[in-house]
Structure formats: C-alpha cells, structure tokens
Amino acid sequence: MTSNNVLLKVEGIDVSYGDFQALRKVKLEVKEGTVVSVIGANGAGKSTLFQAISGLQKPSEGKISFMNNDITGCLAHEIVAQGISMVPEGGRVFPGLSVLENLIIGSYTKDARKKKTKLLRRTYDLFPILLEKANQLAGNLSGGQRQMLAIGRALMSDPKLILFDEVSLGLAPLVVKDIYKQIEAINQEGTTFVLVEQDVRRSLRASEMSYVMLAGEIVLSGKSSELSEESVRKAYFGI
Numbered sequence: 001m002t003s004n005n006v007l008l009k010v011e012g013i014d015v016s017y018g019d020f021q022a023l024r025k026v027k028l029e030v031k032e033g034t035v036v037s038v039i040g041a042n043g044a045g046k047s048t049l050f051q052a053i054s055g056l057q058k059p060s061e062g063k064i065s066f067m068n069n070d071i072t073g074c075l076a077h078e079i080v081a082q083g084i085s086m087v088p089e090g091g092r093v094f095p096g097l098s099v100l101e102n103l104i105i106g107s108y109t110k111d112a113r114k115k116k117t118k119l120l121r122r123t124y125d126l127f128p129i130l131l132e133k134a135n136q137l138a139g140n141l142s143g144g145q146r147q148m149l150a151i152g153r154a155l156m157s158d159p160k161l162i163l164f165d166e167v168s169l170g171l172a173p174l175v176v177k178d179i180y181k182q183i184e185a186i187n188q189e190g191t192t193f194v195l196v197e198q199d200v201r202r203s204l205r206a207s208e209m210s211y212v213m214l215a216g217e218i219v220l221s222g223k224s225s226e227l228s229e230e231s232v233r234k235a236y237f238g239i
C-alpha cells in the first residue's frame with residue numbers, strides 16, 4: 001500500500017556521543033504505507049538513527065517530523081504514543097517473562113491498552129507460534145521465535161511506523177524468509193516500515209526506497225528498483 005503522504009521526515013540531524021559525531025546532516029523521507037531500507041556497515045550509524053527517531057538520542061542539529069508534527073526532542077514514550085515503534089537489534093525481549101507478558105508490555109500506551117485484546121488477536125494470527133508458546137518463558141524461544149516476539153511486541157502498541165533494526169542478522173535463511181513474508185503482510189495492512197538490513201539484495205528487493213549510510217552520513221539514496229546492487233555495495237564500502 002502506498003500513498004504520497006510523507007509520514008516521517010528527518011531533516012539534517014546531527015547526533016554525537018560525547019566528542020564523537022555518529023550522525024552528520026542525515027536526511028531521510030518515508031512515505032506512508034511504504035517499506036524503506038537503511039543499509040550500511042557496522043558502525044555506520046543505523047542504530048543511532050533509529051534511536052534518534054525513537055527519542056532515545058537527542059539530535060544537536062536538525063529536525064524530525066512525524067505526520068507533520070515536530071517530534072525532535074520528544075521523550076521515547078511520547079513517540080511510541082504518536083505511533084512509532086522499534087524492533088531492536090537482536091530481537092531483544094525480556095527473557096524472564098512469558099511470551100504473553102512480553103506482548104502485553106508492548107501495549108502500555110493509553111490507546112493501545114484499550115485495544116489490547118484486538119491487537120493480541122492480530123499478533124497471534126500473524127505469528128501462531130506465539131499463541132502456542134504464550135505461557136513459556138521468552139528466554140526459551142529460538143532466535144527466530146524471539147524475533148517474531150519482538151515484532152509482536154512492537155505491533156502491540158498499534159504503530160503506524162515500525163523501525164526494524166537488523167531484520168535477518170543471525171537467523172537461518174528459512175526463518176528470514178518467513179519474517180519478510182510477515183513484514184509484507186503487516187505492510188499490506190497499512191503499517192509503514194523502515195528496515196535495517198545488511199543483506200543488500202534482500203534490502204533492495206523488500207523496499208521501495210533505500211538509503212545507504214557510511215560513517216554517519218547518507219551517501220546514496222534512491223528508488224530501490226533503480227539502484228544497482230553494485231552501486232549500493234560501493235557506497236556501503238565507500239569505494
């Protein structure tokens with residue numbers, strides 16, 4: 001599903017950790033209903049970008065808007081309440097809590113709490129394994145199941161936009177295929193995605209727009225269908 005409305009706009013943000021500047025004048029636009037890829041090597045700044053959008057890092061320069069509202073400097077819980085949810089790198093879940101408890105934690109905003117039953121049903125429909133294992137400890141899940149739980153938890157806040165960090169890292173190819181199928185299904189129901197993915201081919205295939213980062217900057221961007229794997233790889237390595 002695509003429309004011409006810009007859902008998220010990042011305009012020239014700088015983010016630093018002490019003296020180290022991790023993002024430089026980063027600019028990015030995400031249209032409603034699309035899937036956008038952010039590609040880059042380790043340390044390029046992809047997670048920092050997600051943290052800045054989610055309110056976990058404060059940009060020293062630039063502006064972030066979501067649905068035409070300036071969200072620069074908003075707190076993380078305010079940003080979730082506006083409709084942005086993150087699936088963190090490595091499918092991080094609370095290992096000592098059950099699958100169901102992990103999901104319920106995702107619906108802590110006032111609006112999501114009201115729709116909890118409906119959101120839970122939708123999550124179980126997408127990932128039946130989570131219903132099967134609802135009362136088991138999340139720490140006992142496989143890597144792929146943990147990634148599904150992390151997506152499920154993000155869905156429980158009823159987001160308009162999901163920031164998905166490292167979709168396929170460390171997962172078996174069949175599991176990755178399954179997860180991309182679910183991303184497509186969730187996207188077709190209207191949720192917009194920004195994906196961080198190391199696999200260039202998959203990244204281009206799964207998205208409408210791609211942005212390549214290198215050392216804290218966007219060095220290449222364009223329609224995924226018009227970018228060659230070679231040009232992306234070159235930008236990725238800075239050659």
Ligand SMILES: Nc1ncnc2c1ncn2[C@@H]1O[C@H](COP(=O)(O)OP(=O)(O)OP(=O)(O)O)[C@@H](O)[C@H]1O
Nearest residue numbers: 017020022040041042043044045046047048049089
């Ligand atoms: N908390 C921190 N304190 C200091 N430097 C940091 C911190 N977090 C990240 N960095 C540095 O900022 C840069 C960007 O890191 P970031 O994690 O955003 O990159 P990334 O593209 O997501 O890489 P990865 O795939 O390894 O997570 C790196 O040089 C990293 O070492």
